[in-house]
Amino acid sequence: MPRCNTEFMTFISTLSEAAETDRLTALWNMAILDTPAHRDFDEVTRLAALALGSESAAVSLVDDRRAWFKSRLCMPATEAPREHAFCTLALDSVVPIVILDTHADVRCEGNPLTLGPDGYRFYAGAPIVTSAGHCLGTLCVLDRQPRENVPPEQVQALADLAGIVTGLIEARRFRQIGEIATQVVDVTSDAILCVDGAGAITFWNRAAEVMFGHSSAQAIGQTLDIILPATHAAAHHRGFARASAGGRTTLVGKSVELTAKRIDSSEFPIELSLARWGSLEGGYNFAGIIRDATARRMLEREREQAKAFLDTVVDHLPAMLFVKDAETKRYLLVNRAGEELTGKSRNDMIGKTDPELFAQGAGYEQRDKAALAVKSVHLFESEFERPGGDSVTLRTKRIVVDGPNREREYIVGMSEDVTETRKAQAQVQRLAHYDSLTGLRNRGSFVDEIDRLIAAEAPFALISIDLDRFKAVNDQFGHLAGDAALAQIGDRLRAVAMVATTLARVGGDEFALIVTGPALAERSRILAATIVTALASPIVTRWATVQLGSSVGIALAPDDGDTTEELRQHADLALYRAKQQGRGVVCFFSAEMDRATQDRRGLERDLRAALDSDEITLAYQPVVSTKTEQITSVEALARWCHPIRGPIPPDLFISIAEESGLITQLGTRILCIACEEAMEWPEHIKVAVNISPMQIHAGDLSEVVRNVLTATGLPSHRLQLEVTEGLFLRDVDLTFRELEQLRSLGSHHSSGHWIRDNAWNGRGGRRR
Numbered sequence: 001m002p003r004c005n006t007e008f009m010t011f012i013s014t015l016s017e018a019a020e021t022d023r024l025t026a027l028w029n030m031a032i033l034d035t036p037a038h039r040d041f042d043e044v045t046r047l048a049a050l051a052l053g054s055e056s057a058a059v060s061l062v063d064d065r066r067a068w069f070k071s072r073l074c075m076p077a078t079e080a081p082r083e084h085a086f087c088t089l090a091l092d093s094v095v096p097i098v099i100l101d102t103h104a105d106v107r108c109e110g111n112p113l114t115l116g117p118d119g120y121r122f123y124a125g126a127p128i129v130t131s132a133g134h135c136l137g138t139l140c141v142l143d144r145q146p147r148e149n150v151p152p153e154q155v156q157a158l159a160d161l162a163g164i165v166t167g168l169i170e171a172r173r174f175r176q177i178g179e180i181a182t183q184v185v186d187v188t189s190d191a192i193l194c195v196d197g198a199g200a201i202t203f204w205n206r207a208a209e210v211m212f213g214h215s216s217a218q219a220i221g222q223t224l225d226i227i228l229p230a231t232h233a234a235a236h237h238r239g240f241a242r243a244s245a246g247g248r249t250t251l252v253g254k255s256v257e258l259t260a261k262r263i264d265s266s267e268f269p270i271e272l273s274l275a276r277w278g279s280l281e282g283g284y285n286f287a288g289i290i291r292d293a294t295a296r297r298m299l300e301r302e303r304e305q306a307k308a309f310l311d312t313v314v315d316h317l318p319a320m321l322f323v324k325d326a327e328t329k330r331y332l333l334v335n336r337a338g339e340e341l342t343g344k345s346r347n348d349m350i351g352k353t354d355p356e357l358f359a360q361g362a363g364y365e366q367r368d369k370a371a372l373a374v375k376s377v378h379l380f381e382s383e384f385e386r387p388g389g390d391s392v393t394l395r396t397k398r399i400v401v402d403g404p405n406r407e408r409e410y411i412v413g414m415s416e417d418v419t420e421t422r423k424a425q426a427q428v429q430r431l432a433h434y435d436s437l438t439g440l441r442n443r444g445s446f447v448d449e450i451d452r453l454i455a456a457e458a459p460f461a462l463i464s465i466d467l468d469r470f471k472a473v474n475d476q477f478g479h480l481a482g483d484a485a486l487a488q489i490g491d492r493l494r495a496v497a498m499v500a501t502t503l504a505r506v507g508g509d510e511f512a513l514i515v516t517g518p519a520l521a522e523r524s525r526i527l528a529a530t531i532v533t534a535l536a537s538p539i540v541t542r543w544a545t546v547q548l549g550s551s552v553g554i555a556l557a558p559d560d561g562d563t564t565e566e567l568r569q570h571a572d573l574a575l576y577r578a579k580q581q582g583r584g585v586v587c588f589f590s591a592e593m594d595r596a597t598q599d600r601r602g603l604e605r606d607l608r609a610a611l612d613s614d615e616i617t618l619a620y621q622p623v624v625s626t627k628t629e630q631i632t633s634v635e636a637l638a639r640w641c642h643p644i645r646g647p648i649p650p651d652l653f654i655s656i657a658e659e660s661g662l663i664t665q666l667g668t669r670i671l672c673i674a675c676e677e678a679m680e681w682p683e684h685i686k687v688a689v690n691i692s693p694m695q696i697h698a699g700d701l702s703e704v705v706r707n708v709l710t711a712t713g714l715p716s717h718r719l720q721l722e723v724t725e726g727l728f729l730r731d732v733d734l735t736f737r738e739l740e741q742l743r744s745l746g747s748h749h750s751s752g753h754w755i756r757d758n759a760w761n762g763r764g765g766r767r768r
Helices: 017-029 039-052 086-090 152-187 206-212 230-244 294-315 336-342 361-372 419-433 443-455 470-477 479-496 520-536 564-580 591-612 650-660 663-678 693-697 701-712 725-729 732-745 752-757
Strands: 056-062 066-073 079-081 097-099 122-129 135-143 191-195 201-204 255-261 267-279 283-292 320-325 331-334 378-385 391-401 410-417 460-468 501-505 510-516 549-557 586-588 616-624 631-642 646-648 686-690 719-722
Touching: 017 135, 039 056, 039 066, 039 135, 039 152, 056 086, 056 122, 086 097, 086 122, 086 135, 122 152, 135 152, 191 206, 206 283, 230 283, 267 294, 320 336, 331 336, 336 410, 361 378, 361 391, 361 410, 391 419, 419 443, 443 501, 443 510, 443 564, 460 520, 460 564, 470 479, 479 501, 479 510, 479 520, 510 520, 520 549, 520 586, 549 564, 564 586, 564 591, 591 631, 591 650, 591 663, 616 663, 631 650, 631 663, 646 650, 650 663, 663 686, 663 693, 663 701, 693 701, 701 719
Parallel strands: 549 586, 631 686, 686 719
Antiparallel strands: 056 066, 056 135, 066 079, 097 122, 122 135, 191 201, 191 283, 255 267, 267 283, 320 331, 320 410, 378 391, 391 410, 460 510, 460 549, 501 510, 616 631, 631 646
């Protein structure tokens, strides 16, 4: 009765894992699985069925999951699961497997292939074993009826037929390999040729035709002399004779470089790989694969040239270049600049680490690790002590790059000596913030400090200092003397300055200080008085000994202003008030000063309008002769009646005109009015006009006087020009030049002998 249990035994090969892997590799290399049916295999299968009198037979090949039937007779399926296939039992056997009754064999218990009326009861399989000893499957026969026995001759016949299957499979593979080889030989760019033991060419592929220029028909039967230069022929003949006689040769089994010739006798480099087969008794044959090495040689030459060029560039870089192994941190390359910088030869450095070479080496390795931790360029500056003891500033860039063996294999670094650059930058930075003449801070740096203190809401005092008589020093002794005096002024300020003080030169002869800390007003007053005393002492220079003085204005933050502009304006107002009060005066800012300044600014605006609207008039003070009791001359006195404020004192509006640059326009206006009105008087009466020193120093007064006299018609001898002693404190040469030109016009200015004999005693103060 048929068995109905669903539990069944599975067929498991006892091959080791390694052996099974080798067996499967051999099967797959045959490239036969899932190929179409073939008559030769079908014939062997039919013969196997006849030889054993079986109704079914198959060539069964077993891979890792199934038994696939290359050929089958009276079997509906093309494959069976490996665990069901009887052939699995033969994989580790070298002799046929025979199962007379599957129902009586415990190995087949429950196997689906044995169940039911169509189940197989008899199985015999001979292993298909390759020449390398790998079992690919079986040639098997099956019946639905069990047997009592199988004659030995039938079992042997099955084994013999399995051997035929093996031959068919291997022959098929050899044919495939041959076809592939033929195709490769036909399409390869390498020349392939064969030579028999007599030295005659027996094979010549298409690439050989292209490479050497000889067709296959021309080459076959010829000797290798057709491709060998005459200079190499004798050596070749000796070597070939030795090799064909079975002797030892240095060419077989190796790739060597030789020189060959083309059909046009041109020579070129080749790479030759030579194989030999055969025996001494049967004779040897040779096969050669030849590759044109021209391009490679050229590439190698270019590569060598590029390497030499790169080596030259690297060795002549002005900065140290180094390469380290990223894992070991050992130096692999150091250029000449690196040798010069470190004082060590590259031979001493290569193969060693920084701690082995330098006292600060541990720090260098930490920077290597930092470079390895980032994906970009790592930049670091540090001091490096050279062998001579001098220290330099090194700017080192490190980057990690991939190598031929692994990613991020190398650390490439470049160390540049930036000592001079940093010194220059420091000097530029200093020049940007300090005055080159005095060494004090400059205006920009000083203003930045004020901004910083205001932003921090810190109380401080701003002290403005203006030198007295400095312009006269420049005019009389020259700018070199003035510069020397300024340098000493800077030294004196540094000497008296307190710790919590910032000093600056903010203009030509203007200085400023910032004082911080407690008791600002009192400390600033004491410091300002000390400064006035210090700057009053004579200054000895190479060119002259000069006596200057100073005036000081002080503003306190935040009481006197909470912006930089406001504080500076208020300190300047205090300084202006100090200068008005005399030399060597210290003055604190007060709100009244601001009001006075605003008032003067308003008068300045109104004065400009007054000059345009003829509000400036003249009053005349007569000069009477004591002898004749007649008027001999009059002095013109400027008057301004403000439309709102009424009469403005002459001293006030004339000083405003001098400060604002309106004095030239005002002076010309007064001169015109005086000359025009004098033309209405008797001819013996002269008119005297006061001249500001600023009009003289403008450099065109004589031209102005000439034009006015011409325009009004007043004779020049009726005009007298009066100046004050302040005229001779600035630009003496220009002053005398202008006065001489005025004298040439015929006008009078003070008196000629007064100028010649009393140039530094001057006439009395100006009358208004």
